[in-house]
Amino acid sequence: MSFQDNTQEVDEKLAALITNSNAIRAVASAVEGTIGPKGLDIMLVDRFGEVTITNDGVTILKQMDVNHPAAKILINIAKAQQEEVGDGTTTATIMAGAMVSEGVGQILRGVPVAKVIEGIKIGIKTAQKTLEYNAIPITGIDDINLKNIALIAGRENEDIAELVTKAAKLVGEEKLKDKNFKLKDIIMARAGAENEVFLGLIIDKEKLNSQMPQEISDTRVLLIDDALEPEEIAPEALRTEAGFARYLAMKEEFKENLKKIVDLNVNLVLVDKGINDEAEEILTDAGVIALERVSRKDMEKVAEHTGARIIKRLGLNKPVEEIQNYIGRAEKVYEDEKSKQLRIVGGKGNPMATVMVGAATEEIAGERERIAKDAASSLQAAILYGIVPGGGSIEIAMSRELEKQRAKIKGMAAYGLDCVILALKKPLAQIVYNSGYNPLEKVEEVIYTQTEKDMNSIGINCENGEVADMVELGVLDPARVKSYALKAAGEVSEAILRINTIIKKRDDATAAQKAPQESPIATGEMDF
Template identity: 60%
Template sequence: MSLKKQAVQGSEVNERLAALVTNANAIRAVTSAVEGTLGPKGLDTMLVDKFGEVVITNDGVTILSRMEANHPAARMLINVARAQEEEVGDGTTTATVMAGQMVATGVELVARGVPVARVIEGLRLGLRRALEVVRAEARPVADLDDPRIRQVALVAGREHADIADLIVRAAGLVGTDKLKEPNFKLADTVTAVEGADNEVFMGVLISKEPLNRQMPAALSGGVRILILDDALEAEEIEDEALATEAGFARYLQLQDEFRANVKKLVDLGIGLALVDRGVASAAEEILTDAGVMVVQRVLNKELRRAAEHTGARMIKRTGLKKSVSDLEAVLGRAQAVIHDEKLERVRIQGGSGKPMATVLVGAATEEVVGERERIAKDAAGAVQSAIRGGVVPGGGSLELWAAREVDGVRAGVKGMAMYGVECVVEALRRPLAQIVANAGFNPLEKVGDVNAAQVASGSNSLGIDCDTGEVADMEAAGVLDPAPVKIYALRAAGEVAEAILRIDTIIMKREEHQDGTGGRKDE
């Protein structure tokens, strides 16, 4: 073959792989940003914005969500990590690292001549087997008194024992039934505050203060609570209508009706009003004189938690027109409402609705508040996942065990799809290798040691002690991970890897603009 013909063929191959290599490089850049944080010896990452604001964190999803990423493939991986955090509350770094390895191995196989379709076919087969192995090894957790629950919290909480204890206590207050509810997230109960003491209490914390100092600082004894998912203001009227005599008369009528409705609340004996938006000065004056505590611009998620805990039903401002008996039916109840001036927050305790715990994480300085909260939320997400789906050995041990199981799939695969299985095998080896590397040991040597030890002993819980570098039993050492976190990370990594490998061409879209009819007009 002539040199010219070889050059032409090489150029064609390079063009065919251009999109794949470009996307793989973007994935690699994202992976490298978080892989150094994996494991007990993982280091922190400093994020700096254009104004010089600094965030120092070890949390994978925080790094990914705040890093500047313009490449579409990079954004795909970041979105997968966010979905992992939203679904199971932990494991984003593991999912990212495994996805990056799957893509890297896939690109190598395609460059060696394996068709993309066959790579994807093998990847799917390997992933299916890997998920089977992990699901089969999940050990259910009977109740919250199981000591493995604290170990899960300790591992996910990066060995912060005080935070692990807070999360376990909060889980105990909430109960297993609540933790298993699909719409409940234990992580939402976590709040970190500078200068606060670590605390878990049955109730809800509102991150706002009362409207003014004349309002009561504490209420007790069956406090009636109104929750308004709206502004505590009179109904609005259009400016054009207000300019007319009839419109102005209507405005005065609405103001009178509004005052009457506010006085109705006073007659009902409400002690606390939580308001989503602003409060009119007239309402503030009337309620202050009546000794009612009013908190405005409360976060919607806090309103929902307060409603659930107190048994209140959130209403709009038009709901204030209801009769006294109808309004009484939407009120919640609580044993105590306290304005904590030091923390600049309001506590609602002893609600008559569903049990609701709050985890208050103390932080010495403003710089560590955010990181303490992220650590506690990770621990909370891990504990809840463990209750829902059980636990498995951590430290990359189970993944290495699963890698050998997946490798055995090749013998039953015909054709070039057998090569695609390698994508999953290498991805499963990667967590242990990265944990070992971050601990300062040779990953090739240590992965080989663990692999031999697992084969010899038949134990899938053997890994590496990151302090000594010796082979150790992860389960005996208390290094446990929630099974749902492992399962979701594997599935998410496989999905994003397949999506990236399937992209053959990258084309810039032309701009689309709205036309006069509300449709799109191309230019």
């Protein structure tokens, strides 16, 4: 291979790295204008003209029309962060963009990729330790900082912070510390609704028949994980005498099962699939409220709240005494005529709260629901893992610690550490820029003041541009959100910097269609 060929190969590999870096940077640029109290919104428009207006990072990333594989890696990691901790995707994306860009810059200057990645790993690990050291534990469900957490994550919507905080108190600290429970799952928003928090559940379904009761007290609940109709029988079986007799027996059995439901004084029936006309008529005459096609998720919530056990259709063949054990209870169930939703209040199982967020229009309802879910996720994360100073201040504190460690690192891995240091300065720089101030000036001012006062909570008050203690201002973030954002940014950077060649995969389906019908062994032709 000639020197010229070797140079061309190196250039091609760097071109792949630069292309990937540009894709990551483009995605980061799309969301960086939304961060901080002065962040702006993004308008997303689909091919049908439907509009979504939001500054929620993960919503923007999920709905962006992205084809580049490197950009998709970043988006998938952001989605994973949203699923795990419910917030912080914008911070993670911005840091990943800065980390990858600086990493590529170091590689173009001659630093080996392996050394850059080694330094990034050291930097992430050291920063995580600094974060853990600075975490402030929550003292309990009445800790005043929880309201501030909800307010910051809720983009300073006072009413949403109030709703989420109230819901957390209704649910209780023990439930919030259950990692299988997600506070965000109890939140919904509706156009025209009033802000509300109550102990109970909302099922977003209308009752099956308008003649069914509007409200029932002393509710007895039966949950059927199937269709409420006779079992089906094959058409060919009906042509035989035995098959037709079986069909008649099944219809009679079904009627008996409906009679059991009525005799057990069940007055609320939720069904996973459909309810046939006969069952609808019998239940309506008996004064039962019935809902069909209720989601599995809603069925499980109702089961937990009322103490009911979900039963299969065949389970109705059991004796009445056994079916009795499947019935749940609640103080009251009623249909909200305006919203066409069913409410279950005062279940005898585990306490469950519901947060209803009101909005003027459907578009605004979607955004307010996203904001409330972020606030709920952050509040729960704070209870589980503690809090840290927000507003980009804790990232600056981490970068200062890495600056101290840099002199102790031998070799070129120090250049990888620089990538993390730069990325950690980026959130504050972007928050300040979005607020109308000079980011370079303000970042250096915060670094100087933190060092001089030995206070890691110093940041910038975005209202006046002055340095301030973020803890005193109530600008706080869950430690877990920051930790996961840092981890996600590091994973994206390592994954992207490792790629030095992009190869388009063969389409196996197309290749199979084009392949000759003869066996390659028979024709004596083999591809390698």
